[in-house]
Each structure stands twice: as C-alpha cells, then as structure tokens.
Amino acid sequence: MSEDPTIPSGSSAETAKIIARVCDETKATEINVVDMTGRSSLADFFIVCTGNSEPHLRAIADHVREVLIKQGRYPLNTDGAAGNQWVVQDYGSVILHILNPDTRRYYNLESLWRSSRDDQPSAWLCPDSEILCDEPMGRRPPPKRPGAR
Numbered sequence: 001m002s003e004d005p006t007i008p009s010g011s012s013a014e015t016a017k018i019i020a021r022v023c024d025e026t027k028a029t030e031i032n033v034v035d036m037t038g039r040s041s042l043a044d045f046f047i048v049c050t051g052n053s054e055p056h057l058r059a060i061a062d063h064v065r066e067v068l069i070k071q072g073r074y075p076l077n078t079d080g081a082a083g084n085q086w087v088v089q090d091y092g093s094v095i096l097h098i099l100n101p102d103t104r105r106y107y108n109l110e111s112l113w114r115s116s117r118d119d120q121p122s123a124w125l126c127p128d129s130e131i132l133c134d135e136p137m138g139r140r141p142p143p144k145r146p147g148a149r
Contacts, residue, residue, distance in 0.1 A: 015068070015091055016045035019091075028049035028060050032047070032048045036113060040113075044093040049098055050098075051099070051100060073091060078090070086098070
C-alpha cells in the first residue's frame with residue numbers, strides 16, 4: 001500500500017517512489033526520477049542513479065529487485081551483469097538505470113529527456129536519422145544513404 005494517499009497503490013508513480021527509496025537505502029547517489037507520463041511510450045518514469053563500484057551497482061539492483069518482488073512487482077527484463085558499468089531494470093511503466101559515475105557523465109541520460117519548456121512534452125534530442133527503426137514501435141525506416149543498396 002502506498003504511504004502517500006495521493007499516489008494510487010500499484011501505480012507507476014508508487015513503483016517509482018519505492019524504487020527511489022530503495023536506491024537511497026542502498027546508498028545510491030544522484031537519484032533522479034524523471035516523470036515521462038504523456039511524453040514517452042516507453043515508460044511513465046525513468047529513474048537514474050549512481051553506484052560507486054561494480055559490486056555497489058549489483059547491490060542496488062539486487063535490493064530493488066528483492067523489495068519489489070516481495071510486493072508482487074516483477075521486472076520484465078534486467079540487463080547488465082557482473083563487470084558492467086550500467087545495469088537496467090525494466091518494470092514496465094518504470095525503468096531503472098544504475099550507472100557508475102563515469103558512465104553516467106558520458107551518457108548524460110537526463111539530457112535526453114529534458115524539455116525546452118515545462119508545459120511541453122520533451123523531445124528526444126537526437127537527429128531523426130539516428131532513431132532506431134522498429135516496425136512495431138511505429139518508427140519510420142532511416143533515410144537511405146547515397147550509394148546504399
């Protein structure tokens with residue numbers, strides 16, 4: 001059950017709040033919850049946090065998974081194994097990114113999701129030619145390069 005009566009139990013907002021709390025309990029730093037509701041078809045919330053070593057990244061990921069599984073919330077997918085500098089857990093409407101400091105600075109994920117104005121949905125800040133093609137996602141194919149067959 002949600003501790004905040006304004007957040008519906010079982011909602012993506014509640015899941016995001018729980019994940020952020022568990023990351024904090026596990027000493028993750030720079031925890032950033034990005035509300036993408038109405039802006040992205042991928043998820044309602046992206047959570048980005050920093051772990052200071054590979055074992056710390058794994059500890060954060062394991063603790064989040066354990067807490068959510070106890071509540072009946074199972075990850076759809078997890079990517080990033082021992083030796084990785086970035087672990088991703090997909091809970092459907094909430095996606096958790098756990099990165100080491102250098103990787104987080106390099107990819108600067110939050111900049112992808114920022115909006116130019118608070119009242120407008122954010123736009124992915126990459127050229128159309130670099131968007132991945134995916135028929136089920138309704139994305140268009142990339143432009144053909146000159147001389148390509």
